[in-house]
Amino acid sequence: MARGRMAYRLTATTMGVMLLNARGLTMTYGKGTGQTRALAGVDLDVRPGSLAIMGPSGSGKTTLLHCLAGIVRPTGGAVLYRGHDLATLSDRQRTALRRTDFGFVFQSGQLLPELPAAENVALPLMLGGLPAREATARAGGWLDRLGLGGMHDRRPGELSGGQAQRVAIARALVVEPSVVFADEPTGALDQRTGAEVLDVLARTVTAAGAALVVVTHDRSVAASCSRTITMADGRITGEYFAPGTQPPAPERRPKLSFGEPESERTAVLETTTVLPALDPAVRR
Numbered sequence: 001m002a003r004g005r006m007a008y009r010l011t012a013t014t015m016g017v018m019l020l021n022a023r024g025l026t027m028t029y030g031k032g033t034g035q036t037r038a039l040a041g042v043d044l045d046v047r048p049g050s051l052a053i054m055g056p057s058g059s060g061k062t063t064l065l066h067c068l069a070g071i072v073r074p075t076g077g078a079v080l081y082r083g084h085d086l087a088t089l090s091d092r093q094r095t096a097l098r099r100t101d102f103g104f105v106f107q108s109g110q111l112l113p114e115l116p117a118a119e120n121v122a123l124p125l126m127l128g129g130l131p132a133r134e135a136t137a138r139a140g141g142w143l144d145r146l147g148l149g150g151m152h153d154r155r156p157g158e159l160s161g162g163q164a165q166r167v168a169i170a171r172a173l174v175v176e177p178s179v180v181f182a183d184e185p186t187g188a189l190d191q192r193t194g195a196e197v198l199d200v201l202a203r204t205v206t207a208a209g210a211a212l213v214v215v216t217h218d219r220s221v222a223a224s225c226s227r228t229i230t231m232a233d234g235r236i237t238g239e240y241f242a243p244g245t246q247p248p249a250p251e252r253r254p255k256l257s258f259g260e261p262e263s264e265r266t267a268v269l270e271t272t273t274v275l276p277a278l279d280p281a282v283r284r
């Protein structure tokens, strides 16, 4: 049986801690001689808190993010969300999951230019069926929380880059997602503004008990996260936990039921170590 089609199952004891689990993820784009192997066997557990993914261009960061979010289907391995294999969900279920449980923040250009900030933020709620008045009120609450109290009526073109990204963050958070995925969310900002924006994002997500998964080239962005992994050539090459944040104890690590022999697994928990000092790729 193809590895990606196997039934993966989480034990009940790990369900409360784990939001996402990637197991043996591989991703190959194209066919024949034009093939590119973007992921070469990635195992990763995502828990509440903030996780930065760093690595050189082409190392597979965005591909990993897209696989975790169910945007692309890996060619091998599996992604589990709260213990459910995303591959077993229909396209409709996956789309619904992305709308209700996941939030997304991209580099820029995700706001509708003709709508005021509050309506931009309210949009996902209205698409989910909430009446406009209630949706806009909730959106306003998130804008206030993100320090945009006086800017509910401003259109994206009337905001600074950092303010517009805060609106985009409010829009990602308004549905109260369990996981927020961010791909270079500060890439269009100067370093200081970017670090401030990411700090707000990481703190808000963490306070809500949710998880943030952020792809970034910026070490000051990664510094806002409680955990950083580094990638190269489609694999995880290092893992770093910020001071004061604990890596999970071995006994709390997930026991997954795989459909294949133990020897066929690529276990990141064995191949990555908690780095005693900052990984060079993460060091400021």
Ligand SMILES: Nc1ncnc2c1ncn2[C@@H]1O[C@H](COP(=O)(O)OP(=O)(O)OP(=O)(O)O)[C@@H](O)[C@H]1O
Residues within 6 Å of the ligand: 029, 030, 036, 037, 038, 055, 056, 057, 058, 059, 060, 061, 062, 063, 064
């Ligand atoms: N849709 C696609 N079709 C073909 N190849 C792709 C596709 N998307 C990504 N790739 C290739 O897969 C590899 C990993 O790409 P990916 O975008 O995941 O890397 P990345 O680490 O996010 O890079 P960057 O930091 O430059 O954004 C690269 O070699 C890239 O060219």
